[in-house]
Amino acid sequence: MGNADRYTKVDRDILAAMEKPGRVYLAGLALTATLTVIGGILWAYQIRNGLGVAGYTHPVNWAIYITNFVFWVGIAHSGTLISAVLYLFRARYRTSFNRAAEAMTVFALMVAGLFPLIHLGRSWVFYYLIPYPNQRQLWVNFRSPLIWDVFAVGTYFTVSLVFFYVGMIPDFAIARRCKEGIRKRIYQVLSLGWKGTEREWRHYGMLYLFLAAFATPLVASVHSVVSWDFAMSVIPGWHTTIFAPYFVAGAILSGTAMVITLVVPLRKAMNLHEYITDDHFESIAKILLFTSLIVSYAYIVEFGLAWYGGNVFEMGAFRYRALGDFRYLTWAMIFCNSLVPLTLFAKRLRRNTTYLLIVSLLVNVGMWLERFVIIVTSLAHDYDPYVWGTYSPTYVEVGISLGSFGMFFTLYLLFVKNLPVLSITEIKEHL
Amino acid sequence: MAFLEKKGGLAVLIVAAGALMAFVSLTPAPGRGGSLLLAFLFFVAVVEGCIAAAAAGATVNARWVDAVRKELLSVTPLLLVASFLLLLLIPFVDSYPWAGRPGIWLRKDFFIGRNLAFLLLAYVTARRFAAAPAEGEGTKSRAAWYLLVFVVSQSLTAFDLVMSLEYPWISALLGGYFFIESIYGGFAVSALLCLLFRGTPSPNRAHGSRSDLSDISTLMFGFSLMWAGLFFAQFLTIWYGNLPEEVGFLARRLSASPLRELCVAVLFLLFFIPFPALLSTRAKSNPYVVSAVSLSILSGILVERYVFLAPVVRFSPGALAIDFACLLVLFIVVVYQRSRGADRIA
Amino acid sequence: MAGPMVFEEKEKFLQRLRELVQEGVPGERIRVITPFGIPEVEEILPGKRSKVRFFALVGAASGTVTGFAFTILTSLSWPLIVGGKPIVSIPPFIIIAFALTILFGALSTFAGFLLLARLPSLRGIRSGEEYGNAFVILIEDGERK
Numbered sequence: 001m002g003n004a005d006r007y008t009k010v011d012r013d014i015l016a017a018m019e020k021p022g023r024v025y026l027a028g029l030a031l032t033a034t035l036t037v038i039g040g041i042l043w044a045y046q047i048r049n050g051l052g053v054a055g056y057t058h059p060v061n062w063a064i065y066i067t068n069f070v071f072w073v074g075i076a077h078s079g080t081l082i083s084a085v086l087y088l089f090r091a092r093y094r095t096s097f098n099r100a101a102e103a104m105t106v107f108a109l110m111v112a113g114l115f116p117l118i119h120l121g122r123s124w125v126f127y128y129l130i131p132y133p134n135q136r137q138l139w140v141n142f143r144s145p146l147i148w149d150v151f152a153v154g155t156y157f158t159v160s161l162v163f164f165y166v167g168m169i170p171d172f173a174i175a176r177r178c179k180e181g182i183r184k185r186i187y188q189v190l191s192l193g194w195k196g197t198e199r200e201w202r203h204y205g206m207l208y209l210f211l212a213a214f215a216t217p218l219v220a221s222v223h224s225v226v227s228w229d230f231a232m233s234v235i236p237g238w239h240t241t242i243f244a245p246y247f248v249a250g251a252i253l254s255g256t257a258m259v260i261t262l263v264v265p266l267r268k269a270m271n272l273h274e275y276i277t278d279d280h281f282e283s284i285a286k287i288l289l290f291t292s293l294i295v296s297y298a299y300i301v302e303f304g305l306a307w308y309g310g311n312v313f314e315m316g317a318f319r320y321r322a323l324g325d326f327r328y329l330t331w332a333m334i335f336c337n338s339l340v341p342l343t344l345f346a347k348r349l350r351r352n353t354t355y356l357l358i359v360s361l362l363v364n365v366g367m368w369l370e371r372f373v374i375i376v377t378s379l380a381h382d383y384d385p386y387v388w389g390t391y392s393p394t395y396v397e398v399g400i401s402l403g404s405f406g407m408f409f410t411l412y413l414l415f416v417k418n419l420p421v422l423s424i425t426e427i428k429e430h431l
Numbered sequence: 432m433a434f435l436e437k438k439g440g441l442a443v444l445i446v447a448a449g450a451l452m453a454f455v456s457l458t459p460a461p462g463r464g465g466s467l468l469l470a471f472l473f474f475v476a477v478v479e480g481c482i483a484a485a486a487a488g489a490t491v492n493a494r495w496v497d498a499v500r501k502e503l504l505s506v507t508p509l510l511l512v513a514s515f516l517l518l519l520l521i522p523f524v525d526s527y528p529w530a531g532r533p534g535i536w537l538r539k540d541f542f543i544g545r546n547l548a549f550l551l552l553a554y555v556t557a558r559r560f561a562a563a564p565a566e567g568e569g570t571k572s573r574a575a576w577y578l579l580v581f582v583v584s585q586s587l588t589a590f591d592l593v594m595s596l597e598y599p600w601i602s603a604l605l606g607g608y609f610f611i612e613s614i615y616g617g618f619a620v621s622a623l624l625c626l627l628f629r630g631t632p633s634p635n636r637a638h639g640s641r642s643d644l645s646d647i648s649t650l651m652f653g654f655s656l657m658w659a660g661l662f663f664a665q666f667l668t669i670w671y672g673n674l675p676e677e678v679g680f681l682a683r684r685l686s687a688s689p690l691r692e693l694c695v696a697v698l699f700l701l702f703f704i705p706f707p708a709l710l711s712t713r714a715k716s717n718p719y720v721v722s723a724v725s726l727s728i729l730s731g732i733l734v735e736r737y738v739f740l741a742p743v744v745r746f747s748p749g750a751l752a753i754d755f756a757c758l759l760v761l762f763i764v765v766v767y768q769r770s771r772g773a774d775r776i777a
Numbered sequence: 778m779a780g781p782m783v784f785e786e787k788e789k790f791l792q793r794l795r796e797l798v799q800e801g802v803p804g805e806r807i808r809v810i811t812p813f814g815i816p817e818v819e820e821i822l823p824g825k826r827s828k829v830r831f832f833a834l835v836g837a838a839s840g841t842v843t844g845f846a847f848t849i850l851t852s853l854s855w856p857l858i859v860g861g862k863p864i865v866s867i868p869p870f871i872i873i874a875f876a877l878t879i880l881f882g883a884l885s886t887f888a889g890f891l892l893l894a895r896l897p898s899l900r901g902i903r904s905g906e907e908y909g910n911a912f913v914i915l916i917e918d919g920e921r922k
Binding site for chain 3: 003004007008011131137138139141142143144147148151152154155158159162163166170174177188189191192193194195196197198199200201202203204205206207210211214215217218221225425426428429
């Protein structure tokens with residue numbers, strides 16, 4: 001097959017995914033949209049009646065909403081790792097994942113950004129967080145980790161969106177050529193009239209390189225900033241220096257797991273086996289294994305040092321984590337995050353996509369539980385025994401959490417049908 | 432140099448150096464043990480880091496590793512020397528704040544035993560890795576084993592040898608901080624080795640094309656950022672929490688000259704010099720810039736180890752100079768001998 | 778403008794491009810359209826490195842300056858001691874400055890790209906002239922080649 005035919009085949013195969021949706025797709029979309037709507041209704045109910053309906057009271061005033069926030073921001077990191085960091089390392093296997101991963105980043109951040117608003121209770125005063133000149137000359141408290149979040153996550157969302165869009169400009173040009181009607185018009189506008197001249201490619205190459213270079217430090221810094229929401233406090237179990245790299249490794253772990261969860265069914269549904277091979281999945285599995293080892297190291301160090309230092313409160317906090325009210329969650333977390341990924345040392349298992357899918361689902365659950373365990377156990381059992389208490393979620397929280405998953409998957413399903421799921425141009429470049 | 436090419440030449444040199452250091456540090460005078468500890472910390476970090484850099488490169492099929500692999504792995508025997516030095520430090524362990532008190536983890540025999548065990552294990556895994564061919568599946572798994580042992584060994588060095596000097600101060604990040612610094616130092620040495628033994632990349636190369644040196648420089652650049660991030664994570668947490676049991680560590684090192692200036696110097700040597708210097712593509716292949724940055728990084732690691740130890744350990748400048756000189760000579764000899772050996776075979 | 782030379786094969790296209798440059802056709806008059814970026818084209822056709830990188834540098838530097846200036850000046854404008862921290866507390870401000878460095882750097886790089894690549898181009902959006910996956914050489918104002 002001549003080169004031109006191969007290129008046309010790539011165009012056709014990938015754009016074929018954007019054809020009319022089938023019944024399974026519509027059913028899935030209906031389910032996720034319903035969950036989103038239910039989440040929205042419950043949020044409205046919560047705004048009307050206050051955070052008490054969500055089970056928040058002393059001593060545990062941060063629980064599932066913050067868990068979700070950290071979880072979704074964490075998932076976003078892996079997308080940037082795959083598209084930006086692997087680009088800088090010139091890793092070839094990146095082209096089969098990077099578009100899906102970038103989309104995952106953008107959507108995860110959209111979902112994550114909602115949770116501070118949901119958690120405010122009085123969501124209408126969200127603008128207190130934004131530094132704008134006001135009549136009383138009152139500015140935000142830049143010394144607060146919550147404001148650092150606003151800047152870090154806001155920056156991350158903006159840069160990821162720009163990176164996502166820029167990567168798609170040449171693909172929009174291909175889509176505008178192959179589609180008709182109103183879609184053609186939309187793709188024409190989105191492609192900015194891209195022609196592919198030498199000047200455009202020259203500037204584009206440098207733009208992409210710089211965006212990748214800018215996005216790379218964000219992978220480490222944003223989740224470090226999110227971890228400092230906890231580490232800047234003085235609560236035992238939260239105030240520890242290792243949180244920044246520990247959370248970043250955990251973020252990439254949960255993110256790679258989500259990439260596998262999303263791309264294994266995607267490949268099957270859209271018949272993209274030629275472009276997303278088992279080799280690609282093996283590489284992603286290695287990243288999952290590596291980050292799982294870092295997370296395990298952090299667990300060992302945290303528990304070990306709590307005992308080593310002899311500080312009564314630290315020891316108490318970790319003893320509570322391992323043996324207290326939430327011990328089953330802690331053990332499940334250790335099982336899913338540290339033990340299950342160890343099986344990926346076996347090459348045969350790394351190349352088995354069904355097994356990878358199972359592992360990725362377990363890791364997703366485990367990482368969600370990890371954030372929950374860290375947040376809730378430390379709050380439930382800090383310095384003063386008089387204020388120790390437990391926490392249990394209500395249907396409002398569970399509903400809103402499910403709604404967040406619904407929103408993420410709705411956005412993802414819409415993406416799959418309307419935007420090219422693989423980077424057509426980059427694949428052609430490497431043919 | 433002909434002396435070295437004789438079969439036992441290197442062994443004799445090692446024994447001589449070891450004997451000299453033993454004599455110096457075992458003499459009962461204040462500061463001998465502390466000086467040996469500082470020299471030990473620096474050299475173990477750099478030696479283990481060199482091998483770790485090669486191992487990390489091997490696991491990801493990095494192309495730059497081939498240029499300096501032999502030289503990097505030639506330092507493996509120095510891990511045995513380091514184990515010997517650890518034994519020389521046994522009398523010094525009595526001056527740790529927890530010494531003499533009953534404990535499970537902080538007991539002299541377990542303390543020395545576990546650090547020694549992991550140093551020897553590092554030696555064994557490093558030798559196995561060095562013996563494997565440069566390419567091949569077996570190589571990657573041996574590299575991975577070394578890296579696992581390396582992480583534990585450096586973490587133990589950090590938590591045991593350094594952190595317990597300030598007992599009961601804890602910083603969970605210190606282990607990670609040490610092994611990242613160690614690999615960072617390994618890349619710095621790789622850059623120097625690449626320049627010394629593989630020459631400068633030709634200036635007529637197309638701009639921005641890949642060369643081994645520019646790859647290593649990019650890694651140094653990235654790790655300078657990573658180091659700064661870890662440093663900041665540790666500093667910010669302690670500064671923000673302002674807890675008396677944690678802040679003492681910083682206060683002892685930041686409140687007075689000369690330690691305060693040395694802390695600032697560490698920041699410059701390990702981040703504010705390497706980062707801007709290696710920012711441009713051209714600089715990454717420039718031999719003067721790269722060698723200056725590498726030396727800056729290595730000095731930064733040394734000064735930082737000094738700053739960690741200074742408020743709690745006594746030094747004797749003479750002993751420090753002798754220990755340092757012995758180890759430096761051994762390092763240079765081992766690398767030089769391997770590179771000469773390679774030339775003869777080639 | 779002479780008619781476009783359309784190639785289906787990348788190698789033939791590159792060969793013809795090299796021939797044209799050797800024949801002495803000035804680089805500024807050669808326009809090339811490709812379905813993806815080809816590094817060899819950059820080597821064959823003379824041209825300076827993209828100036829987008831200056832936008833990146835300026836943007837990032839202004840982000841750092843803005844980050845520190847904004848935080849320090851607003852803290853000084855209403856000096857409140859919060860959490861026992863100094864009024865001008867540099868460690869937290871570093872985080873804000875870091876975030877703004879990256880934000881301004883990325884946005885100004887994107888703006889620089891749009892400016893230098895002359896996008897969005899209305900002509901491109903409306904014209905509908907598509908070459909698909911072919912490699913095209915166009916020579917402006919010149920003799921037919």
